[in-house]
Amino acid sequence: MGQGDVTWWSRRTRRTTSETRASAERPTAGAAWLAQGVLLLVVGAGPAGATTAQEPAGDTSPLPGGVSLAVVGQSTFVAADGQLELEVAVEGGDGIAGDTVVSITVFGALATEEEIGEPLAMPLNRLPPMALGSLPSDDAGRYHLELPVRSGPQFDDRPRVLLPKPGVYPVSIELRSEDGPLAATTTHLVRLPKITSEDEPAADRLPEPPPVAVVLNVSTAEGLTVEAVRQLLVDHPTIPMTVILQEGVEHQLRTDSELAAGFVDALAGRPVLAVPAIDLDPSALAEIDQADLYAGAATAAREDLEAIGLTVADGLALLGAPLTSAGIEVLTGLGVGSVLDTENRLVGSARLGSGRNRIQVIRTDRDLSRALGGDRAGDADRDGPQRANRVLARLTLRGRVDDTPVVLGGAAFGVDPAVAVDAFLRALTQPGAPRPILVSEVTSGPPMRLAERPEQDLMPIAELLRSIQADLTTYESFYRGGGNAPDEYRQRILSSLTRQRNPQDRQRALRLIDTQLDEDFGVIRLHDGQPVTLAARAAPIPIVLESTASGPRHVMLRFNSDKVVATADEQVMLIEPGTSSIDVELETRSLGVSPLEVSVLTPDGAFVLASTRFEVRSTAVPGLGLLVSLSALGLLGAWWFLDARKRRSAAAA
Numbered sequence: 001m002g003q004g005d006v007t008w009w010s011r012r013t014r015r016t017t018s019e020t021r022a023s024a025e026r027p028t029a030g031a032a033w034l035a036q037g038v039l040l041l042v043v044g045a046g047p048a049g050a051t052t053a054q055e056p057a058g059d060t061s062p063l064p065g066g067v068s069l070a071v072v073g074q075s076t077f078v079a080a081d082g083q084l085e086l087e088v089a090v091e092g093g094d095g096i097a098g099d100t101v102v103s104i105t106v107f108g109a110l111a112t113e114e115e116i117g118e119p120l121a122m123p124l125n126r127l128p129p130m131a132l133g134s135l136p137s138d139d140a141g142r143y144h145l146e147l148p149v150r151s152g153p154q155f156d157d158r159p160r161v162l163l164p165k166p167g168v169y170p171v172s173i174e175l176r177s178e179d180g181p182l183a184a185t186t187t188h189l190v191r192l193p194k195i196t197s198e199d200e201p202a203a204d205r206l207p208e209p210p211p212v213a214v215v216l217n218v219s220t221a222e223g224l225t226v227e228a229v230r231q232l233l234v235d236h237p238t239i240p241m242t243v244i245l246q247e248g249v250e251h252q253l254r255t256d257s258e259l260a261a262g263f264v265d266a267l268a269g270r271p272v273l274a275v276p277a278i279d280l281d282p283s284a285l286a287e288i289d290q291a292d293l294y295a296g297a298a299t300a301a302r303e304d305l306e307a308i309g310l311t312v313a314d315g316l317a318l319l320g321a322p323l324t325s326a327g328i329e330v331l332t333g334l335g336v337g338s339v340l341d342t343e344n345r346l347v348g349s350a351r352l353g354s355g356r357n358r359i360q361v362i363r364t365d366r367d368l369s370r371a372l373g374g375d376r377a378g379d380a381d382r383d384g385p386q387r388a389n390r391v392l393a394r395l396t397l398r399g400r401v402d403d404t405p406v407v408l409g410g411a412a413f414g415v416d417p418a419v420a421v422d423a424f425l426r427a428l429t430q431p432g433a434p435r436p437i438l439v440s441e442v443t444s445g446p447p448m449r450l451a452e453r454p455e456q457d458l459m460p461i462a463e464l465l466r467s468i469q470a471d472l473t474t475y476e477s478f479y480r481g482g483g484n485a486p487d488e489y490r491q492r493i494l495s496s497l498t499r500q501r502n503p504q505d506r507q508r509a510l511r512l513i514d515t516q517l518d519e520d521f522g523v524i525r526l527h528d529g530q531p532v533t534l535a536a537r538a539a540p541i542p543i544v545l546e547s548t549a550s551g552p553r554h555v556m557l558r559f560n561s562d563k564v565v566a567t568a569d570e571q572v573m574l575i576e577p578g579t580s581s582i583d584v585e586l587e588t589r590s591l592g593v594s595p596l597e598v599s600v601l602t603p604d605g606a607f608v609l610a611s612t613r614f615e616v617r618s619t620a621v622p623g624l625g626l627l628v629s630l631s632a633l634g635l636l637g638a639w640w641f642l643d644a645r646k647r648r649s650a651a652a653a
Helices: 003-022 031-043 113-117 226-235 249-255 257-267 282-287 291-308 325-333 366-373 379-398 418-427 459-478 486-496 503-521 623-652
Strands: 068-074 083-091 101-107 123-126 142-150 167-177 180-191 212-218 241-245 272-274 316-318 338-341 360-363 406-409 524-526 532-534 538-547 553-560 564-566 571-575 578-588 592-601 608-618
Touching: 068 167, 068 180, 068 379, 083 167, 083 180, 101 142, 113 379, 142 180, 167 379, 180 379, 212 226, 212 418, 226 241, 226 249, 226 257, 226 418, 241 249, 249 257, 249 291, 272 291, 272 316, 282 291, 282 325, 291 325, 291 486, 366 379, 366 406, 366 418, 379 406, 379 418, 459 486, 459 503, 459 553, 486 503, 524 592, 524 608, 538 553, 538 608, 553 564, 553 578, 564 592, 578 608
Parallel strands: 212 241, 212 406, 241 272, 316 338, 338 360, 532 608
Antiparallel strands: 068 083, 083 142, 101 123, 101 167, 167 180, 524 538, 538 578, 553 571, 553 592, 564 578, 592 608
């Protein structure tokens, strides 16, 4: 049925309606045909419009009859002389009578993307009403509809709507009974250009939609779960997609090898980004000379992903904080050339970055992402295919004025977007659909604007942080298992620096770490030194240590005395939990009492863990004293011998 046919049908409807009203009580053989004519008149054939023409695009709300209508599947892109395939779901069957019909109206082509959400006007063409009960359906209340189209003269015996030019056409679907409208909804079809041959271009070209990059957020809570994303990846193996692992997902994969293996297989090499478990501000850290903390966290996150078997997106980072020049140097030093801003937070000031420190910002289209995913749980699940179709229509219209790649996804997808995303990805394989790309292929983003100051001010905690880091380095040489591990302390330090903490909370967190480190150093105690008597020049004495640590610890013993030498001075040894007795060899240098200071230190000698004092009494003649005594005795003997000879000589004379 052509456009002229519709005009004739409308006039015929108006005439027969008057006749029907005048003889409402007189049955006729054409009563059924007249009923259809009345229904078409209510729909409206001209700009004056009717109820359908005033429905907002995509509205699936039930009318007072309690019946709802939603498009749950369709072929968005239609050949010049092809047909639109529709699957519609009808709910609220109690309001559907045997005379319920489906009416499909096509409205004039849209000129701009903004017209997608405006009320419909200017009906262009329609199909004759179809009895709902005559349509193919399933047990779930889904009905199959076909809308044949033509670009020129009628060429077969099927009623076809005339769409003379390529473009985006709104399609109204309405359920009606004799009592009036029951439900209505609107979708869109994209009529493709007519190709005369494979080698010749289209006579009336439709601009190509901009490329689209899909970003899937994987979450452990609401949104897309690991299993949901795995299924999307499996169902669409040829579609480029970038996957973001939200906080906790990487740990979930690391602790479930079977889940991780299935996820890796489904990705098939498609790149992954991980949201840092600790959201650090590289600019603020660089300001206090702690940029290594950000670099270390980023490197650790990458290594964790690679250990699972995932392919990490090169040159791309997730960031929510504005960057200073120093912050950009931190990122470029890590090989980052683009920053994915999924929440559009990167709003800086001052000048643009330039030269080697120029970083590109890739922003998600939050408006289109929300339109696809829905704002509330269940939105996209109920009418996901319809949402996907509307986004595809908007992208097609945008292609007329802008070919900049569009990034869809991130947190803006909503809490339950799986059905809508699935429908959108399926449509990307159709002729005329946008070309899917990876986020890393987006090269037209604006350079990041430099902020004059970091978002965070970490200067007040700079000294405390450096002191804790120095103590942690010492603790690492001391720790050998059990209790608070050095890596746990590092994680707590990073957690205290996260962007989500306020300054007071950050101070408290760091001071708590400092206090805890002091307590972990205080697990070693020396028993008080007792008076020690050495009967020999060298003899061992016991040094008793007590450790309340949860595991072994490395310590160094140091002895200090003017007259006593310890052979184990500054020797590092392993101390187990509990009480340990260490025999230390002492050597005295003189008779009498000598003080001996004993200290237990960390292996690097930076921290004194415990100390005590011994009084060492020596009763043995030292070696030098013995030599002096023997010499004196020899001299005394020689003097006595000589003196005796002199006396004998004198007596003989």
